[in-house]
Amino acid sequence: MADYAINIDDVNRAAEIIQGQVLRTPLVPAPRLSHLTSATVCVKHENMQPTGSFKERGAVTKLESLTAEERKRGVIAMSAGNHAQAVAYHARRLGLPATIVMPESAPLVKAENTRAYGARVILHGETLYESADHARAIAAREGLVFVHPYDDPKVMAGQGTIALEMLTDAPELDQIVVPIGGGGLISGIAVAAKALKPSIEIIGVEAALYPSFQNAIRHEDRPIGGATLAEGIAVKTVGQLPLPIVRDLVSDIILVEEPVIERAVNAYATLQRTMAEGAGAAGLAAMMAQPERFKGKRVGLVLCGGNIDARILASVMVRELERDDRITSFRITSNDRPGFLGQVASRLGGLGANILEVSHGRLFLDVPAKGVSIDITIETRDRQHTLEVFDALAADGLEPKRIDSHGLSETAY
Template sequence: MTVTFADVEAAARLLEGAVSPSPMLAAPKLSALTGADVRVKYENFHVTNAFKERGAVSKLARLTAEERARGVIAMSAGNHAQAVAYHATRLGIPSIIVMPDTTPHVKVAATRGFGAEVVLDGETVAEAQVRASAIALERGLTFVHPYDDPYVIAGQGSIAMEMLAADPDLDCLVVPIGGGGLISGMAIAAKTIKPGIEVIGVEAALYPAMWNALRGEELPVGGPTLAEGIAVKNVGVLTREIVARLVDDIVLVSEAELERAVNAYLIHQKTLAEGAGAAGLAALFAQPERFAGRKVGLVLCGGNIDPRILASIMVRELERDQKILAFRMTIADRPGMLGLISGKLGELGANIIEVHHQRQFLDVPAKGATLDVTVETRDHAHAEAILAAFREIGLPCRRLDSGAGG
C-alpha cells in the first residue's frame, strides 16, 4: 500500500483535538554552534514527550468498534509504546506493549503509567516484535507497528506540514531514522508542498540499517547506543521504498556527536532531548560544511532520556571542553604535600572535585605516592596553565583520559 499526501492531510485532520501542534522556534545559539540557520520543531512537548503520538492516533482512530473492544498490541523501545498506551487508554482501548529488556527504566515505567500491560522480551526491537506478533495472533489483537504502517507513516507526516506552514523558506529538513516511519511521512509531505526541499536522514553509526538497505552495504549493525530510539536492525518494507524514492541522503553520526547534541539542547535551548531526538543536531555537528548558511529544520523528536544518562553526558561534555581536568602526579610522601598542592590549586582558581591518594603502586618510590586530582576549570587555556604551574614547581602532571573524548 502506498502512502500519499492526501493520506497525510487526512491524518492531520484526525489529530485535531487529540495531539496539539508543537512549536517550531529559531535557535540562534545552535545556529552559532553549527553555522546553519537552525529552526527546531519541539516534538518533545507532547504529553508523552515524543512525536509518536501522531502516528498512534492516526492508526487508533481508524479502528472498528470490534477491534477497539479486542485491544491493540505494539512493540517499541519506548516512545511508540508510551504513545500507544496513552492514546489507547484515552480512547478506552486495552493495550499490550512488548518492550526489549534493554529499554531504559524511565520508559518502561512511563508506559505502565499510561495504562498499558508491559511485557519485557528480547534484547532488541526486532526480538520484541517476534513476541508481540505471537501475542497478537493468540489474542486476536490489532498490531500497531511503530513505523511500517501506512496510517502511522501518514500521521508522522503532519510534522512536515506544520514546519513548512510555519516557515515556507526552509531549505532542508534533517530527520532521525530508525525504522523509517518519521522520515517517510515527512518526506511525502515536504516533497509535495515544496518539491525542491532537501530531506536528509540521520542514523546512529552503530545502527546503519537504512544506509545498508539502500546502498547494498553491510556495515556492522549493533552495540550500545545513546540513541536507542532509532537502534533498529531491520527497516520497514513500506518505509524503505519511500525513503529510497524521496530522501536525498543519509548521515551517520557517532556516539560522541550524539552526546554533544543532547548536551547542546540542554545547555543552549534549555530542553531535554534523548539520543534519538538529538540525532538531527548531531548531523550538523558531524558535517557542518554541508549545512552552513542554509535554513535547516530539525525535529527534536523525543525527550525521554534517563536522568542518570543525562547527568553522565553533562559531565563527559565538561571533560571534552576541558572544564573538568583530571591529572596524576607523583609526590613525596611527607606531611604538608597535600596542603601545598591544594593551596596552589586555590591560587590558580581551580575548584577541587576529587582527590585520590595512593601509596601501593609498584612504580612509585617507597617514600612516594601518586595523587590523582580532578578539578573544575574555566576552559582549555586554564587547564593548560594549571599543568604548567605544577611543572614549574617540580611536580609534573600527567593528564588522565577518562575516555570521554569519544
C-alpha cells in the same frame, strides 16, 4: 508523485484527526545551535509531547481509525520505548486496552512510564525483531489489533503532520533533517514536505551502528548492531512501506558515530536548554559531523524525542566536559610533609580551578617510602585554563602527570 502507501491527502486527514489530541509543538529558532553549525537552525520540539516524543501523532491517527469492535478487543504494539508510551497513553485516554511488548534491553524509564500509562508491558527478546514476533503471536492468540511503530499507512500519515506544521511556521526552510529508525517518521515528513515545497531537501540520519536504510538503498552490506545511545533508531529491518518513499524523496542519509551523538545530546542540553535522547539528537549530530553539508542553509531539525534516562544524561554531560578538557585528572608525587595537600588545594583555588576529587596514595611501590602521590580531579573553564593550571603547577616544581582513561598518560597538556 509516485504511488506510495500515503499521499498528502492522507497527511492532511491525519492533521484533522489529531487536532486537539496531540500538542502542536513549537518550531523554535536556535541561535546558539546556528552558531555551532554555521547554518540558520530552528528546532521542532517534539520532546514537548506529553509522552516525550513524536510517536503520539501516528498512534492517535491509527487508534482513531479502529472500528468499535476492534477497540473493544484492544491493541498491541512492539517498541523500544517511545511508540510504547504513545500507544499506552492514548489507548488509555480513548478507553482501549493496550499490551506492549518491549525488548528486555529497553530503557528502564520508558518501560516504567509505559506501565504507568496503564498498559500491560511484556519484556521479551533482545531486539525489536524478536519483540515484534512475540507481539504478533500474542495478537493472533488474543485477537488484538497490531499497531506497528512505522510500517503502517496511518502511522506514517500521522508522523507526516510534523512537516505540515514546520512549513506553515517556516516556509523558507531549505532542509529538514530527520532521524531514521524504521522509516515511519521520515517517510511521512518527506511526502508532506515535498508536496508543499518540491525544492526542499529531506536529509535522513542513522546511527552508524544501525545503517539499515543505507544498506537497503545503496545496496551496501555494512554490519548492523551494537550498543548505541540512539536506541530509538536502532532498527535492523527497514519498513517496507517507507522504503520506496525514502529511496525516492530523501536526498541523503548521513551516518553518525556515537561520540558525535553524545556531543549533540550535550549541545541540546547546554545550548538549547532542552532534553534530547540519543535518537532525538541525531539530526544535530549529522550537522556537527558534516557542517559543510549544511553551511549557510535554513535547516529545520526534528527533535523527535526527549526520553533520556537522567543518569545517562548526566554521564553524557560529564564525558563532554572531559572531552573539552574542562574536567581533567592528574597525579602529583612529592615528599609526605604536613600541610602539603592544603598547599596544593590553595594553589589550585588561586588558579581558579575547582577540585572535584582527591585521592592519596602512600603504598604504591613507585612512590618513595617517605613520599606520597596525590591524584586530583579538577574542573576548569576550558582547555586553555587547564593548560594554564598545568603550566603553573609545573613552574612550582610539582610536575603534574595527566591521568586518562588508561591511567597515567605520556601526553602533556
